[in-house]
Amino acid sequence: MPDPIFEARNISKRFGPVRALNEVSIAIGAGELHSIIGENGAGKSTLMNIFCGRLRPDTGALLIDRQPVHFSSPKQAAAAGIAIAPQEINLVPALSVAENIMLGAQIGARICGGAVIDWKATRAEAIRHLHEVDDQIDPASRVGDLSKAQQQLVQIARAAATDARILILDEPTATLTHRETARLFDYIRSFKARGHSIFYISHRLDEVKALSDRITVLRDGALAGTLDPATATREEMVTLMAGRPPSAMRQEPRRIPGDAPVVLKVTGLTRPGEFQDLSFSLRKGEILGVSGLIGSGRTEMAKCLFGLTRATAGEIEYFGQKTRFTSPLQAIQAGLIYLPEERKQEGIFPLLSIVENAAMPSMARFRGLLAMRNREMLAEVMDYIALLKTRIGSPRDAITTLSGGNQQKVIIARWLMRDAKVLIMDEPTRGIDVNAKFEIQAVLRRLTEERGLSIILISSEMEEVLDVADRILVMHEGRARGIVDAAGESQESLLKLAMT
């Protein structure tokens, strides 16, 4: 193991009654990529936020080159060579890409003793850093107009532009396409080759295994163990994360009876530039996976079914009736619900509590004769919170006190509480730990069996689609490449279908 250039010793941190970190010690050497893995709420982001000066530890010490350091702001940490691309998007939407990157790294030119910023040089530097991470983002575009994935990349460029020698990447690939991910990995390799170090956080265990020099597992805010990526198996990682071996890692294949009623039938659906001539059907109690690379038109199709956009040709039959929803409200009233991909931006009411966030769209159901039936509402929310293994303190806490993955589960609970007949879920388990992912898949299966719910599940993770879906619609560049039974397929066969 190389000599540590950065060390954390016995770091503890509490948020009120929650002990987020308990005596955690960890180190990183020059040129090392050290991954931190753990279940949702294990304390990964809290630890990283302490390393980069966004949070202060209650107790414990940080050392750079064996000298103690204290950060009371991210600026101080950046000056010491530590920068973070955080899990949540934290950019100024109204400013340009270049300006956002420049905010992190202003090159000072000292004139007459006062610090003056050389904007031209700074801008050139910003663009250079951006291009190292991605070459398709226009530095002049407004950050608010970029996709979530592009915003993620801008955050990485901004961290890199501080000339950090320790870079912290908290879930960098959760929203990235294959192409963007591959490019980011190239960047990571070149960053390491310069002798710099990276703390890497991800729920994608294959990625962690491939990139890491060392893997540390956090469980309940404490160190659970260290693994050697060369030999560690997926099972070992999951066992250490959860504190017990996984009960199961995949759902049993099943087959929906051919005489189950068709609830949604789509014929020749077309919206030029987005998707062409899509035809498929969805049966009662069925989970139809939609697979394909990002940009294959999956989200556009979902938005159209939900009434957010109009098709120019084709037909939709909903429970045997020719239907065209002209607004989401109409769709929701008819029991068709779409859980969008970009939940963090569109989905959270940050000032409200966990229970309010979950129950908001279902409030009407709990309106009593004189007052809200609060106790019933709370009980139902708590059922789903438990079902999805969500880690919360009190349901009255603000949703922003939850870890990223646990916020996501609250939003999933919200949509499961609606009395849906057809649920379209777009990348529902992104950022969710492997065990919880399995639980969510099991819940989806149960809802289809017990309530006759039908689900369209859009996911970039072929493994997930293969595990939980009954049939799979494979899309490529806006067209259906085929519909196959999940049972007979593999990742390779799906990819082949999507690409050729």
Ligand SMILES: Nc1ncnc2c1ncn2[C@@H]1O[C@H](COP(=O)(O)OP(=O)(O)OP(=O)(O)O)[C@@H](O)[C@H]1O
């Ligand atoms: N600002 C806060 N106020 C109260 N509790 C918090 C706050 N931030 C984090 N916590 C709690 O600290 C614990 C650790 O959260 P953290 O965000 O570090 O988890 P994580 O390992 O990053 O999880 P994820 O994989 O979901 O991102 C959780 O129980 C979380 O609810």
Ligand SMILES: [Mg+2]
């Ligand atoms: Mg986190």
